[in-house]
Amino acid sequence: MRTMVVTIGLCALVLSCGGSAPGAAGPSLSGVASFNIKPGRETVMDTRVALIARTNLVHYGIAPLTSMFWFGKNGTLHFDDYRPEVHDSDGLLMLTGKDEWLWRPLENDGRLRLNGYDDTNPKGFGLLQRERSYSAFQDLEANYHKRPSAWVSPQGNWGKGSIKLLEIPTGSEFHDNIVAFWEPGRALQANDAAEFAYSITWFGDNAALPHSGRLVSMRTGSINMNRARKFVLDFSWPSLAQDVSSGAKIEPKVTVDRGQVRPLSLSSEYSPDTRTWRIAFDVMANDSVPGVDLHAQILKNGLPSTETWTYLWMP
Numbered sequence: 001m002r003t004m005v006v007t008i009g010l011c012a013l014v015l016s017c018g019g020s021a022p023g024a025a026g027p028s029l030s031g032v033a034s035f036n037i038k039p040g041r042e043t044v045m046d047t048r049v050a051l052i053a054r055t056n057l058v059h060y061g062i063a064p065l066t067s068m069f070w071f072g073k074n075g076t077l078h079f080d081d082y083r084p085e086v087h088d089s090d091g092l093l094m095l096t097g098k099d100e101w102l103w104r105p106l107e108n109d110g111r112l113r114l115n116g117y118d119d120t121n122p123k124g125f126g127l128l129q130r131e132r133s134y135s136a137f138q139d140l141e142a143n144y145h146k147r148p149s150a151w152v153s154p155q156g157n158w159g160k161g162s163i164k165l166l167e168i169p170t171g172s173e174f175h176d177n178i179v180a181f182w183e184p185g186r187a188l189q190a191n192d193a194a195e196f197a198y199s200i201t202w203f204g205d206n207a208a209l210p211h212s213g214r215l216v217s218m219r220t221g222s223i224n225m226n227r228a229r230k231f232v233l234d235f236s237w238p239s240l241a242q243d244v245s246s247g248a249k250i251e252p253k254v255t256v257d258r259g260q261v262r263p264l265s266l267s268s269e270y271s272p273d274t275r276t277w278r279i280a281f282d283v284m285a286n287d288s289v290p291g292v293d294l295h296a297q298i299l300k301n302g303l304p305s306t307e308t309w310t311y312l313w314m315p
Helices: 240-246
Strands: 004-009 029-037 043-053 062-067 069-071 090-093 099-104 114-119 124-128 149-155 160-167 178-184 192-201 214-222 230-234 250-257 260-261 265-270 276-285 291-302 308-314
Touching: 029 265, 062 124, 062 149, 062 192, 099 114, 114 308, 124 178, 124 260, 149 178, 214 308, 230 291, 230 308, 240 291, 250 265
Parallel strands: 099 308
Antiparallel strands: 004 029, 029 043, 043 192, 062 178, 090 099, 090 124, 114 160, 124 149, 149 192, 160 178, 214 230, 230 276, 250 260, 250 291, 260 276, 265 276, 291 308
């Protein structure tokens, strides 16, 4: 296996940097980054970043990833296009410092969105393309079903901070409108130094991300009610069919912040056609709130059997 080591200036690699080209110092900070690149079926980039603040920095991003999400099963907007879905990634996966798996489907609803997921010593995050069937995209040129996923694995303790997800409205597939990065909780004063080490793994699919069950699809639609919306989630996990046949106790766990699940709307059942477990429910937003945070997962015999689906619904 060939290994390539690259060292370049930092300005293109940290989100707060204002430099115009790699190797140039920007007005916000300066520094250096090195990459040890190991190509293969899974390409791994071991990265070290050292930076020095030139001004007081409250907000700066580490390990930024970019991608594109135009429309798909996750989205609330659809466009006049012959393809059922168009995206390079369909979700943000996170492994928290407390070993909780979170999955946030991507969105392009015409509004700028910035979400933050507070954490301490995160164990990983990445923009993933989970949909791998050609039939979902019907695109022989772009081959979106073959687009790689990217996973960031922090090295050492990164302390307190937040995984940020920025979703920028786009009307085409030609713009990278998705950005994910780690924002450290520690502000930097002028002349402060900081170092970060992490690896980025590029791959097609990885059954260990997560090693438990995962969300297969999210669909959403309007209902005849003001400030309310229906959500339909399909989950799958390795032992699902066996669990169903053995009579395991399978139940949904749904939580809503700044809203509530509409009474009697929650349903949970196995789909033998798709071999998935479906949760469906209607959510009503509290009066005047701009956004509603939603969370859902499947419990088996009282214990989590899947990752936690999380989503920001903006009525």
